[in-house]
Amino acid sequence: MSFILLSLTTFTSLFSRLISNLTFNNFNIIKVIILISSGLIALPTIMDWSDLGVYYLTDGFSDVLVILTAFLIPTSIISNWNNIKNNLFFELVFNLGIILLINFMCQDILSFYIYFEVSLIPLFIMISLYGAANRDKAADYILIYTLFSSLFMLMSICIYQMLFNSTEYQMVNLMVLSMDLQSIMFMGMMMGVAVKTPMAPFHTWLPVVHSESPLAGSMLLAGVMLKLAIYAMMRLMLPTLSDASLLFTPFIYMLSLMTMMYTSLMTLRQTDLKVIIAYSSMSHMAVCLMGMLSNTYMGMNGSLMLSLAHGLVSPALFMMVGGILYDRYHNRLMYYYQGLMTYMPVLSVYLMMLSFCNVGAPLSLNFMGELFSMAGAINKSPMIGSMATMSVLLSASYQMKMTNRLTGGMKSKYVKSVADVTYRENLLMLLLMMPTMFFGMYPKWMMEMLTETNNVLYKM
Amino acid sequence: MLFTSILIFLVLSTYICHNDNSFNRLGTITVAFITLMFISSLNIVSISNGITLFNNWFIFKTINLPIIFMMLLFIMSWLTYSSTNSISINFNLLVLVLTNLLGLMTLPLVNDLLMLYIIIELQSYTLYLMTGLYNKSYNSTRASMLYFMTGGMASTIMLMSMYFLFNEYGTMNLNEMNMLQNYNNTFNMTEMMLMMGLMFKMGMAPLHRWSMSVYNYAPTYMTAYMSIVAKLSMSSLMFANYWLFDNYVMLLFMYMSLLMGAYKPLYQMNLKTMLAYSGMLNFGYLLLSVMSYDMSYYMYMMQYVLTHLLMFMMLLSAGELVTPVSKWSPLLFMNQLNMNNNYLLMSLMMCMFSLMGMPPTPGFFSKLFIMESSLMDNYMFEMMLLMMCSVMATYYYANMMKMSMNSMTNKEQTVYMNSTVAYMMSVTTMLLLTFYIYLPNMIEGLMMMYM
Numbered sequence: 014m015s016f017i018l019l020s021l022t023t024f025t026s027l028f029s030r031l032i033s034n035l036t037f038n039n040f041n042i043i044k045v046i047i048l049i050s051s052g053l054i055a056l057p058t059i060m061d062w063s064d065l066g067v068y069y070l071t072d073g074f075s076d077v078l079v080i081l082t083a084f085l086i087p088t089s090i091i092s093n094w095n096n097i098k099n100n101l102f103f104e105l106v107f108n109l110g111i112i113l114l115i116n117f118m119c120q121d122i123l124s125f126y127i128y129f130e131v132s133l134i135p136l137f138i139m140i141s142l143y144g145a146a147n148r149d150k151a152a153d154y155i156l157i158y159t160l161f162s163s164l165f166m167l168m169s170i171c172i173y174q175m176l177f178n179s180t181e182y183q184m185v186n187l188m189v190l191s192m193d194l195q196s197i198m199f200m201g202m203m204m205g206v207a208v209k210t211p212m213a214p215f216h217t218w219l220p221v222v223h224s225e226s227p228l229a230g231s232m233l234l235a236g237v238m239l240k241l242a243i244y245a246m247m248r249l250m251l252p253t254l255s256d257a258s259l260l261f262t263p264f265i266y267m268l269s270l271m272t273m274m275y276t277s278l279m280t281l282r283q284t285d286l287k288v289i290i291a292y293s294s295m296s297h298m299a300v301c302l303m304g305m306l307s308n309t310y311m312g313m314n315g316s317l318m319l320s321l322a323h324g325l326v327s328p329a330l331f332m333m334v335g336g337i338l339y340d341r342y343h344n345r346l347m348y349y350y351q352g353l354m355t356y357m358p359v360l361s362v363y364l365m366m367l368s369f370c371n372v373g374a375p376l377s378l379n380f381m382g383e384l385f386s387m388a389g390a391i392n393k394s395p396m397i398g399s400m401a402t403m404s405v406l407l408s409a410s411y412q413m414k415m416t417n418r419l420t421g422g423m424k425s426k427y428v429k430s431v432a433d434v435t436y437r438e439n440l441l442m443l444l445l446m447m448p449t450m451f452f453g454m455y456p457k458w459m460m461e462m463l464t465e466t467n468n469v470l471y472k473m
Numbered sequence: 474m475l476f477t478s479i480l481i482f483l484v485l486s487t488y489i490c491h492n493d494n495s496f497n498r499l500g501t502i503t504v505a506f507i508t509l510m511f512i513s514s515l516n517i518v519s520i521s522n523g524i525t526l527f528n529n530w531f532i533f534k535t536i537n538l539p540i541i542f543m544m545l546l547f548i549m550s551w552l553t554y555s556s557t558n559s560i561s562i563n564f565n566l567l568v569l570v571l572t573n574l575l576g577l578m579t580l581p582l583v584n585d586l587l588m589l590y591i592i593i594e595l596q597s598y599t600l601y602l603m604t605g606l607y608n609k610s611y612n613s614t615r616a617s618m619l620y621f622m623t624g625g626m627a628s629t630i631m632l633m634s635m636y637f638l639f640n641e642y643g644t645m646n647l648n649e650m651n652m653l654q655n656y657n658n659t660f661n662m663t664e665m666m667l668m669m670g671l672m673f674k675m676g677m678a679p680l681h682r683w684s685m686s687v688y689n690y691a692p693t694y695m696t697a698y699m700s701i702v703a704k705l706s707m708s709s710l711m712f713a714n715y716w717l718f719d720n721y722v723m724l725l726f727m728y729m730s731l732l733m734g735a736y737k738p739l740y741q742m743n744l745k746t747m748l749a750y751s752g753m754l755n756f757g758y759l760l761l762s763v764m765s766y767d768m769s770y771y772m773y774m775m776q777y778v779l780t781h782l783l784m785f786m787m788l789l790s791a792g793e794l795v796t797p798v799s800k801w802s803p804l805l806f807m808n809q810l811n812m813n814n815n816y817l818l819m820s821l822m823m824c825m826f827s828l829m830g831m832p833p834t835p836g837f838f839s840k841l842f843i844m845e846s847s848l849m850d851n852y853m854f855e856m857m858l859l860m861m862c863s864v865m866a867t868y869y870y871a872n873m874m875k876m877s878m879n880s881m882t883n884k885e886q887t888v889y890m891n892s893t894v895a896y897m898m899s900v901t902t903m904l905l906l907t908f909y910i911y912l913p914n915m916i917e918g919l920m921m922m923y924m
Binding site for chain 2: 016019065066101123126127128130131133134137138141142149152153156157160161164165167168171172174175
């Protein structure tokens with residue numbers, strides 16, 4: 014746990030409260046200060062430092078996710094700019110963001126676990142304070158599911174600690190463990206990862222939590238927290254438990270395939286808009302996992318690209334259904350809306366474009382990610398890989414169903430017509446859509462960044 | 474120093490008749506002096522095997538010093554609290570506390586069975602009296618009576634086992650007994666009986682039902698006292714003389730306490746009973762660290778004392794913020810946590826997270842150390858059970874937190890608390906929150922102690 018983290022958050026909270034007291038309880042000042050500091054928080058990631066015996070540094074792999082996180086923190090703060098009037102909420106989002114940011118930087122397995130767990134605290138408080146109607150259940154789900162599964166992860170970490178007396182990545186990566194020990198530790202680690210990703214039998218927490226949590230929480234959850242599982246797979250499991258991960262690949266491929274098929278089919282019959290987006294992120298994370306375990310550079314790169322793409326597109330979709338539409342109608346039911354094209358044209362355009370991004374249409378980063386992940390997966394296992402490509406079709410079907418339902422048809426006379434997208438919402442949409450389109454059309458930068466990483470990590 | 478001050482206060486109490494807080498404040502200063510003397514006499518520690526005192530009755534070893542230090546600190550802060558509120562003004566309280574402190578401090582140092590009995594009775598009798606001190610409260614007398622009955626029973630069991638032990642070994646001295654035990658390595662029932670007596674007194678499952686009632690009936694700040702220090706000193710005795718006790722029987726107690734402590738409070742609405750069960754759960758974890766005889770014991774103790782101190786202080790001081798159930802236990806039910814002081818509730822929530830074992834609170838680190846040491850000793854199943862039970866317990870902690878969160882989005886009101894209590898609570902909160910920062914230094918120190 015970083016001392017710097019504690020001091021930064023404490024300073025920001027105290028400073029913002031002090032200023033707001035000085036300006037006669039002007040709440041807007043607190044929001045602005047927290048927004049500015051959430052942007053500034055990306056500055057320390059440029060440096061490398063060590064703190065209480067743990068090194069914090071980045072390489073290309075974590076750079077991608079650090080950039081994503083640093084980008085999403087201010088975005089999620091802006092997303093709740095008008096509808097929540099309490100400084101505690103913004104402090105919680107800010108803290109959650111910092112924790113996630115540093116999670117990708119620490120170079121120690123135990124620290125990784127600590128940040129992984131500690132991010133539950135602000136999330137739990139946020140959901141049970143500002144969540145929707147079913148928030149009690151959602152808060153329990155996120156806490157107990159994740160805590161229980163990651164205790165198995167902690168058990169594996171304890172074995173590292175017991176064997177090597179250290180859990181630093183560099184130190185642990187130098188060791189080769191026996192096959193049976195690796196298998197047991199892989200299973201322990203996999204419990205944590207499978208729940209966080211989430212894989213099919215352990216996924217029931219995700220739709221509830223995503224749909225009930227406030228918008229900023231959903232955005233950070235879908236955008237960053239699900240990627241923690243992919244990151245854990247890459248950092249904690251592939252380098253040290255490499256034999257076991259080869260051994261378990263068929264099993265995980267099967268699970269991923271089940272997840273893709275099952276969640277895509279489940280999505281087809283959901284009525285809650287936020288639940289649909291949540292389910293769709295599940296099937297995309299399963300694609301990521303397949304790419305990560307494909308044992309090829311291409312698959313791993315694709316997996317990371319898809320992580321980044323999904324981290325941009327999924328928050329944008331959440332923003333659309335949970336923010337723009339929800340703020341206006343206070344309703345998340347899909348069948349409530351129709352004919353948005355007639356009176357909210359700008360929103361409809363955004364929705365169409367993001368939907369196409371989400372299904373992985375060409376010229377979006379999602380396409381590149383899915384292409385490489387699937388190519389890696391087919392390389393590893395032609396049968397399962399080619400079956401997994403079905404997921405593109407399935408995701409297209411539910412996404413198109415949703416988009417059609419919302420944008421098509423006539424405006425219902427029972428629904429009030431409201432103003433189209435505001436400047437703030439426009440800004441958010443563009444912020445999230447531009448990078449997706451840009452990297453989709455010109456993925457070379459991304460590829461270069463990732464390729465250098467692979468050299469650092471695996472060819473040294 | 475302690476003994477002298479007991480005598481002085483005893484004599485003083487016959488002269489002064491008016492009741493006010495100054496007496497308790499004097500007591501706090503006395504305990505502070507005792508702590509100071511304790512710290513300054515720590516250099517005896519350099520004698521590696523310990524030093525025996527009073528004709529081999531006591532042995533002063535490094536093993537128990539952190540626990541004694543923790544007890545002194547706890548009693549100091551407890552007395553500081555009781556000097557700020559009105560119901561604790563009772564003239565006999567201080568004399569009883571100091572006498573009890575004498576028992577508490579010497580119990581872990583015991584090296585002789587006879588002394589063990591005497592000290593444990595000294596400690597227990599004062600506790601019975603303290604529980605019944607506020608005899609205007611019907612529940613308090615009830616608790617005291619129940620405590621006395623069950624405690625007496627446990628003492629009888631212990632006395633009987635001591636007779637059998639003497640019959641078998643022909644000595645009362647624990648050191649010699651240890652040596653003899655090393656030569657004939659047989660399992661005998663008598664040591665089990667001694668342990669059962671101790672477990673009975675600590676209120677571990679399956680012998681726990683009395684403690685739940687006693688903790689519930691007694692006035693809240695008496696509950697704070699006895700649920701922490703009595704268990705602390707007895708478990709520390711067990712830690713110091715771990716060779717005397719059979720691990721398999723201890724395992725039985727551990728399984729039962731874990732399951733009961735995790736399962737029973739799920740149906741409770743009474744906050745004090747829930748805390749009592751959670752204390753039992755925590756002592757279940759502690760038994761694991763006693764069995765593996767590891768530094769994790771100190772770690773866990775530290776988090777237990779800090780968390781419970783803060784939690785009880787919160788429960789007591791929140792009495793002014795809610796409609797009290799009774800004068801003696803103002804905050805009794807879970808729905809009363811819905812109160813109007815966000816900072817208080819935040820620190821309560823931090824305690825809960827610590828009890829759950831969420832990083833970066835001390836609860837996580839102590840649980841990590843326990844897991845590690847139990848892995849080292851191959852207590853695999855026990856560790857799994859610990860994980861299961863802590864997740865089950867998470868559910869009721871989360872429930873308590875959600876109760877307390879209901880009021881958090883309200884407009885903040887400025888509520889004035891007693892500044893001393895507020896200061897103590899904020900210091901404890903800071904200690905809990907920054908635990909991970911001073912943790913590495915503490916591990917080094919404890920390793921030295923333990924070697």
